[in-house]
Amino acid sequence: MTDLPRSPADNPFRLNLDQQKKRAKELLRLFAEGDEGARQRVFSKLGAAEARPLKLADSQFVIARELGLSSWPKLKAHIGEMEAARDGLAKTVPLDQDMPTLHIRCGNDIAQVLPLAGLHGDFLEVSDPLVMGPVTEGPDWLERRADFLEAAFGKFNPGSGEKLRHADEKLRKAAQSHERVVLWFEHDSYDQLLLIYVLSVLAEEGLPARLELATAGHFPGTHPFWGLGQLPPEALRLLWQRRAEVTPAQLACAREVWRALRVSSPDALSGIAGQEDLPLPFLARALRRHLAELPGTGDGLSLTQRFALESLSEGVMTAGQVFRTLMLEREPLPWLGDLMFWVILKEMAAAGEPPLRLSFDHEEEWPHAQAELTEAGHELLAGKRDYLDMAPPRRWVGGTEIDPSRPAWRWDAALGRVRSG
Secondary structure, eight states, X not given: OOOOOSSSTTOTTOOOHHHHXXXXXXXXXXXHTTOHHHHHHHHHHHOTTTTSSOOHHHHHHHHHHXXXXXXXXXXXXXXXXXXXXXXXXXXXXXXXXXXXXEEEESSSTTTTHHHHXXXXXXXXXXXXXXTSEEOOSSTTHHHHHHHHHHHHHTXXXXXXXXXXXXXXXXXXXXXXXXXXXXXXXXXXXXXXHHHHHHHHHHHHHOOOSEEEEEEESOOOSSSOOOOGGGSOHHHHHHHHHTOEEOOHHHHHHHHHHHHXXXXXXXXXXXXXXXXXXXXXXXXXXXXXXXXXXXOBTTTSOOHHHHHHHHHXXXXXXXXXXXXXXXXXXXXXXXXXXXXXXXXXXXXXXXXSSOSEEEEXXXXXXXXXXXXXXXXXXXXXXXXXXXXXXXXXXXXXXXTEEEOTTSXXXXXXTTTTEEEOX
16 A cells, blocks of 8 residues: 555665675664664664674674564575575566466556566456445445445546456456466455455355465565565565465455454454464454454544544644654554545544544645644543544444444454444
């Protein structure tokens, strides 16, 4: 869900060993000179007791940990693997030529990069944001999704409902048209909910001869890892080499979660989210983040709504600035796209007693819209009000409808589970 660079030479996920050696020596020098920034970096990774006297091996360890790896040898090995994968980019034989292959991704962010990585199979974008709007039971659920997408995003993405239907149709025929299906999904709730949907549909309609998962919850580099769209071609090539076949246990887990997501009560989903040993390794945390979009027990706000209001408590900001602050400083597991965030802001501004107000001339230029707290918003943040008493628009979290006129399910962040209203 990012627009960060993917393939330029300065991509932050392209690491150079000589450069990292220089950084380690520089850190060692600064620490010896008493530089406070260097001291904090070292102490945060080594602890004060272990950091004196600091040796080059210690500063190398700190550099490796800052880049997301457990040791300097692991960093060297990763750089070597990336360089080998980059050398392979010059090969003209596609990596996936051995059988008809369909690559499925919850967006189009890697569509142009996969061929650069040496993967020339067909590509299918399945990008319905199941993290927002109704995800219900029944045969009409897809039509309800199409109606939601057109109402929420149609101005910016005309035909989004038709695009949804087309992707679902292609997905249901995937096993007939391709021997191998490779799923490219990462760790956040946007990806993980779409992953369980894709796996459930494939299990229902018939599995291809090979069903494989290329995934990542982090990737070593000098920028926080938010998604596969940040990565250069050689990184995708490396993930292809590390892909794994989807297991029966993972399919069963996906189907169970898909059923739990769509029912009106989030209780079963909360129970699953509390398990740390799910066959799909990133799913439990993603489900907990998804459930945090339910009204909170203390104030009736979703976690995203609360983050937005807290940002605005510092003063008037543009909508784009609020989004950037949320993504870079507050969000523990980034999942939002920018337009999705704009929809959330508009919903809050449309409440009977809105906690924030928006000022703009043309919605197409929404990142420049002025956003500020109202008096009701200040009272809400001060713990004097509950958002559901402020007549907000109805909304959905999976199959759970949040109707302010009725008792609502709430997310208890302290206990990490849902509570009935």
